Amino acid sequence: MRISGRGRRTTFSAAAVIALALALLFGAGQATALPADPEGSVRQYAVAGVDTAAERTRLARTGTAIDEVREDSVVITADRAQAGRLSGLGYRLTALTAPAERRGGLPGAAAPADYHTYGQVLTAVNAARAQYPSLVSSRVIGRSYQGRDIVAIKISDNVAADEAEPEVLFTHNQHAREHLTVEMALYLLDELTTQYGTDPEITQLLNTREVWIIPSVNPDGKVYDQESGSFRNWRKNRQPNSGTTAVGTDLNRNWAYRWGCCGGSSGSPSSDTYRGPSAESAPETRVVADFVRSRIVGGQQQITAHIDFHTYGELVLWPFGYTYADTATGLTQDDAATFRALGTALADTNGYTPQQSSDLYITDGSVGDWMWADQGIFSFTFEMYPTSAFGGGFYPPGSVIPRETARNREAVLTLLQYADCAYRIIGAEARYCA
Structure with missing residues (x-):
C-alpha cells in the first residue's frame, strides 16, 4: 500500500506502473471481466478509479481488504463471488496474474x-x-x-x-x-x-x-x-x-x-x-x-x-x-x-x-x-x-x-x-x- 500524502514526497513509483502493465500483458482480464476460477478461490484484482482516501474508505466499507494503494487504483484480494459483487456495485476490476504464474524473468512468488x-x-x-x-x-x-x-x-x-x-x-x-x-x-x-x-x-x-x-x-x-x-x-x-x-x-x-x-x-x-x-x-x-x-x-x-x-x-x-x-x-x-x-x-x-x-x-x-x-x-x-x-x-x-x-x-x-x-x-x- 503506497500513496503520497499531504504534500510529502511523491510515492507512486515506476514499478507500480510497470506492475499494472505487466499484469495486463501476462494474463489479466479486461476490466470487470472475471477469470474462470473455481468459486471460492481467491486472486488479486486491480480496482480502477479509486484514487482518494475517501474512495478507498468507501471500497473498504464493502468488507474488502485493500492490499495495495496506487496513484489512481488499488489492488484487492477477492474470491470470484466477492469480485462479482463489487462489479455489480460499479467497480471496475481487472484480474491480475498470480506472482507464481509470471514467467519470462519477472519476479515470482516465494515457495512456502x-x-x-x-x-x-x-x-x-x-x-x-x-x-x-x-x-x-x-x-x-x-x-x-x-x-x-x-x-x-x-x-x-x-x-x-x-x-x-x-x-x-x-x-x-x-x-x-x-x-x-x-x-x-x-x-x-x-x-x-x-x-x-x-x-x-x-x-x-x-x-x-x-x-x-x-x-x-x-x-x-x-x-x-x-x-x-x-x-x-x-x-x-x-x-x-x-x-x-x-x-x-x-x-x-x-x-x-x-x-x-x-x-x-x-x-x-x-x-x-x-x-x-x-x-x-x-x-x-x-x-x-x-x-x-x-x-x-x-x-x-x-x-x-x-x-x-x-x-x-x-x-x-x-x-x-x-x-x-x-x-x-x-x-x-x-x-x-x-x-x-x-x-x-x-x-x-x-x-x-x-x-x-x-x-x-x-x-x-x-x-x-x-x-x-x-x-x-x-x-x-x-x-x-x-x-x-x-x-x-x-x-x-x-x-x-x-x-x-x-x-x-x-x-x-x-x-x-x-x-x-x-x-x-x-x-x-x-x-x-x-
Missing part, C-alpha cells in the same frame, strides 16, 4: 519453504536463548485459538532483571500471509545478539533499553497459510465464527480502541476485515494486549515505543487510523508533530513513505491506535517490501529476505535511540520527559 515455519521459529528462539543466556530470554505469554504458543522474546544486557529502562516492543505476523514479517523478527533476534559487544551502538542500546519481540501474533493463521504445500492467501486467525461457516477475525481490527466505530472494519464474518463480535474477542489480540498491560509497573507503562510489522507497500504509518484529522482527543499537536517527525526519520533510513495511517483509508480497532490512545505508546506500523504485487505481493521470493530485513536495521536502532523520550525529536523533551 522459503520462509521459516512456526516450528522453525520456536527452534530459532530456543537456540538464541541457549547461546546467549545473559542476553536473551523468552516466555509463553498465551496461546492461540488452536492452542499454539505465542512467544515473547526479551533482549537486554541484564535480561533476567526487570530494570528501570525504556522498553520497546516489536510485533509481527498479525496477518497470516505476511511471512516476511516473521523473518524480520528473526533478523532482529540475530542482529541484536550477534552484534552485542561488537557494534558500539547496539551494545549501548541494549545496556540502556529492554527489547521485546513477538515473532508471530497469529501462529494458527501462519501455519494454515504456509504449511499445506502452497500458500492460501489467508489473512485472519482461525477462530470459527458462531452461527456461520466463515472462519477468522482480522486481528488488526479487533483491538479495544474505537473498535467498530467508524466504518474502518467489517461486521460480516466472511470479510477479510471482520472485526469479531467484540473487542479482544480473538484470543491472540487479547494475549498481546494483556502482555502490554502487564508492562505497567507502578502505574507507569514501561513500553514507550512499538513497531507492528506488516507487508506490503513500503510505508511507515502512525495513528490515528480511525479519523482523517491530524489531531483528535488524546492526540495533541505536539503528539502529532512527534509522530510525524519520528516517522519521517524512520522512513529516511529505509526509503519507505511516511504518512498518517488514515491517509490510506479509515481503519478502526487497529493496534497502532490502541497502543497510543490506550497505553501512551508511540506506535508505528511498517509495511515492508515490496511496493507492489509485481515484486511478489505478500509472497516475495526468499532471495530478498536478507536484503529487506536488513533494510530496517537503522530504523529499529533509531526508534531505540528515541525510546527514552520521543518528544526529543521536536525539541520538547523538557516539557514532557523531565
Whole structure:
C-alpha cells in the first residue's frame, strides 16, 4: 500500500506502473471481466478509479481488504463471488496474474519453504536463548485459538532483571500471509545478539533499553497459510465464527480502541476485515494486549515505543487510523508533530513513505491506535517490501529476505535511540520527559 500524502514526497513509483502493465500483458482480464476460477478461490484484482482516501474508505466499507494503494487504483484480494459483487456495485476490476504464474524473468512468488515455519521459529528462539543466556530470554505469554504458543522474546544486557529502562516492543505476523514479517523478527533476534559487544551502538542500546519481540501474533493463521504445500492467501486467525461457516477475525481490527466505530472494519464474518463480535474477542489480540498491560509497573507503562510489522507497500504509518484529522482527543499537536517527525526519520533510513495511517483509508480497532490512545505508546506500523504485487505481493521470493530485513536495521536502532523520550525529536523533551 503506497500513496503520497499531504504534500510529502511523491510515492507512486515506476514499478507500480510497470506492475499494472505487466499484469495486463501476462494474463489479466479486461476490466470487470472475471477469470474462470473455481468459486471460492481467491486472486488479486486491480480496482480502477479509486484514487482518494475517501474512495478507498468507501471500497473498504464493502468488507474488502485493500492490499495495495496506487496513484489512481488499488489492488484487492477477492474470491470470484466477492469480485462479482463489487462489479455489480460499479467497480471496475481487472484480474491480475498470480506472482507464481509470471514467467519470462519477472519476479515470482516465494515457495512456502522459503520462509521459516512456526516450528522453525520456536527452534530459532530456543537456540538464541541457549547461546546467549545473559542476553536473551523468552516466555509463553498465551496461546492461540488452536492452542499454539505465542512467544515473547526479551533482549537486554541484564535480561533476567526487570530494570528501570525504556522498553520497546516489536510485533509481527498479525496477518497470516505476511511471512516476511516473521523473518524480520528473526533478523532482529540475530542482529541484536550477534552484534552485542561488537557494534558500539547496539551494545549501548541494549545496556540502556529492554527489547521485546513477538515473532508471530497469529501462529494458527501462519501455519494454515504456509504449511499445506502452497500458500492460501489467508489473512485472519482461525477462530470459527458462531452461527456461520466463515472462519477468522482480522486481528488488526479487533483491538479495544474505537473498535467498530467508524466504518474502518467489517461486521460480516466472511470479510477479510471482520472485526469479531467484540473487542479482544480473538484470543491472540487479547494475549498481546494483556502482555502490554502487564508492562505497567507502578502505574507507569514501561513500553514507550512499538513497531507492528506488516507487508506490503513500503510505508511507515502512525495513528490515528480511525479519523482523517491530524489531531483528535488524546492526540495533541505536539503528539502529532512527534509522530510525524519520528516517522519521517524512520522512513529516511529505509526509503519507505511516511504518512498518517488514515491517509490510506479509515481503519478502526487497529493496534497502532490502541497502543497510543490506550497505553501512551508511540506506535508505528511498517509495511515492508515490496511496493507492489509485481515484486511478489505478500509472497516475495526468499532471495530478498536478507536484503529487506536488513533494510530496517537503522530504523529499529533509531526508534531505540528515541525510546527514552520521543518528544526529543521536536525539541520538547523538557516539557514532557523531565
